[in-house]
Amino acid sequence: MFSQPEKIGFDLPAWLNRFAASYEATTSLSARMRFVILAAARNVQEKTGGPFAAAIFEIETGKLVSLGSNLVSTQGLSILHAEMVAIALAQRVLGTYDLGAVGMPEHELISSVEPCAMCFGAIPWSGVHHVATGALAEDAIAIGFDEGPKPADWIGELESRGIRVSSGLQRESARQVLQDYIEDGGHLYSSREG
Amino acid sequence: MFSQPEKIGFDLPAWLNRFAASYEATTSLSARMRFVILAAARNVQEKTGGPFAAAIFEIETGKLVSLGSNLVSTQGLSILHAEMVAIALAQRVLGTYDLGAVGMPEHELISSVEPCAMCFGAIPWSGVHHVATGALAEDAIAIGFDEGPKPADWIGELESRGIRVSSGLQRESARQVLQDYIEDGGHLYSSREG
Numbered sequence: 001m002f003s004q005p006e007k008i009g010f011d012l013p014a015w016l017n018r019f020a021a022s023y024e025a026t027t028s029l030s031a032r033m034r035f036v037i038l039a040a041a042r043n044v045q046e047k048t049g050g051p052f053a054a055a056i057f058e059i060e061t062g063k064l065v066s067l068g069s070n071l072v073s074t075q076g077l078s079i080l081h082a083e084m085v086a087i088a089l090a091q092r093v094l095g096t097y098d099l100g101a102v103g104m105p106e107h108e109l110i111s112s113v114e115p116c117a118m119c120f121g122a123i124p125w126s127g128v129h130h131v132a133t134g135a136l137a138e139d140a141i142a143i144g145f146d147e148g149p150k151p152a153d154w155i156g157e158l159e160s161r162g163i164r165v166s167s168g169l170q171r172e173s174a175r176q177v178l179q180d181y182i183e184d185g186g187h188l189y190s191s192r193e194g
Numbered sequence: 195m196f197s198q199p200e201k202i203g204f205d206l207p208a209w210l211n212r213f214a215a216s217y218e219a220t221t222s223l224s225a226r227m228r229f230v231i232l233a234a235a236r237n238v239q240e241k242t243g244g245p246f247a248a249a250i251f252e253i254e255t256g257k258l259v260s261l262g263s264n265l266v267s268t269q270g271l272s273i274l275h276a277e278m279v280a281i282a283l284a285q286r287v288l289g290t291y292d293l294g295a296v297g298m299p300e301h302e303l304i305s306s307v308e309p310c311a312m313c314f315g316a317i318p319w320s321g322v323h324h325v326a327t328g329a330l331a332e333d334a335i336a337i338g339f340d341e342g343p344k345p346a347d348w349i350g351e352l353e354s355r356g357i358r359v360s361s362g363l364q365r366e367s368a369r370q371v372l373q374d375y376i377e378d379g380g381h382l383y384s385s386r387e388g
Contacts, residue, residue: 121343124342
């Protein structure tokens with residue numbers, strides 16, 4: 001007998017929206033990145049998923065639109081990387097599947113770590129105009145995560161589509177979150193983990 | 195004031211689960227592909243999203259685990275390509291974020307059209323062992339869809355990860371669904387559509 005649910009949903013961790021409410025809009029990209037890295041650290045501390053967070057901001061005002069964290073293991077869905085959660089939340093908050101729709105302020109995605117192949121591919125569909133990332137792919141790989149088959153020149157691919165990229169911001173503090181996760185016995189989810 | 199929902203969810207179209215219930219398990223890959231292409235045609239006919247469907251099957255028995263269709267425009271979320279919907283549904287049905295977990299039967303993803311860059315990147319995380327696709331990327335591009343920055347040798351990338359790929363099955367009938375969508379005035383959602 002075939003049976004699948006008629007709807008699918010996922011819950012955010014209880015700490016996440018409270019944490020997001022503590023953010024004060026700032027035009028400093030560094031301050032926004034710091035906030036996202038702190039969210040990743042909190043996701044580790046609360047054991048609500050992998051050591052990754054991502055958020056969508058209005059570029060000009062620095063207003064926070066959405067905050068997501070990695071929820072793969074706690075929600076049981078492999079697509080719930082932090083970037084995907086942040087993109088979906090922002091689209092629901094703004095009521096559109098295109099964050100770059102005409103008449104809207106420009107938006108950016110800030111992620112504590114470079115996007116994997118899936119999240120990279122999701123960026124052009126999200127409508128963001130700018131992407132900023134913290135730790136590099138090699139930092140995630142160094143602790144055993146898999147970034148997937150992403151084009152070597154992923155930055156060039158996004159920029160050729162009019163999406164600016166700022167890579168490696170506050171890399172050391174973002175990398176520290178990855179390190180803390182592993183030292184804390186964090187689960188390396190990935191397919192075929194055996 | 196920051197406010198985002200505490201949960202996020204999406205509904206499947208009313209026709210989808212009824213349609214899925216009509217499927218009878220078959221060990222014929224052709225029959226499974228035909229079923230998925232019919233689902234894509236139905237998504238067009240019902241105007242519940244883009245001209246794409248995807249499903250997860252048990253490879254050996256042909257049992258249907260989940261059926262998804264493209265829900266981007268109707269659910270307002272850019273990540274809801276058919277493949278992502280099918281993967282998420284299957285993981286919820288089976289209670290795991292890894293469809294390739296030890297002790298489980300092998301699963302396959304069948305999609306009416308070649309995956310875009312995002313869905314391609316999602317495949318290694320899903321745990322499927324086989325991917326079968328209908329229409330080619332060039333068929334989707336020919337009617338105005340964007341496949342995103344996918345590696346030229348996307349098949350080789352998956353196969354090097356132990357995921358077999360069967361490409362271009364029943365291409366003509368899958369392509370017909372794309373054609374019907376456009377002739378029917380279907381919406382070409384994509385970021386920056388203006």
